[in-house]
Amino acid sequence: MVKWLHPPPGRLKLNVDGAFKLTESGAGGGGILRDHRGTCVLAFAKNYQGVTSALAAEALALRDGLTNCCSKGFMDIMVETDSLNLVQIVTRQTPRPWELSCIIQDVVVITQKLKAQIKHVHREAN
Numbered sequence: 001m002v003k004w005l006h007p008p009p010g011r012l013k014l015n016v017d018g019a020f021k022l023t024e025s026g027a028g029g030g031g032i033l034r035d036h037r038g039t040c041v042l043a044f045a046k047n048y049q050g051v052t053s054a055l056a057a058e059a060l061a062l063r064d065g066l067t068n069c070c071s072k073g074f075m076d077i078m079v080e081t082d083s084l085n086l087v088q089i090v091t092r093q094t095p096r097p098w099e100l101s102c103i104i105q106d107v108v109v110i111t112q113k114l115k116a117q118i119k120h121v122h123r124e125a126n
Helices: 054-072 084-090 098-114
Strands: 012-021 026-034 040-048 077-081 117-120
Touching: 012 054, 026 054, 040 054, 054 077, 054 084, 054 098, 084 098, 084 117
Parallel strands: 012 077, 077 117
Antiparallel strands: 012 026, 026 040
């Protein structure tokens, strides 16, 4: 059984997700930051204009989640996304698509500031 797991005491976990619908040219993303009890510390949702893929929506949600954590002073976080492709791009296991270069570069820089660990989880655990 796949389910969301609590972070260890003293750490926070950020789960992010993006969505894209080609037929309506619509995209959005959001995330939630929770403590070791599962209590919501921060949450966000955004509408993204001009997005052309699900991967772009996922990347924007990741960047926005990390930016929110950084601006609020949450520096030691675990990050989970259900986009394996995005995790592989951010961790340099896969080349980054040119159209996402700026977003991915932002993610890399912010991740280093936060000392964030980004990992893939199944959709049901996200």
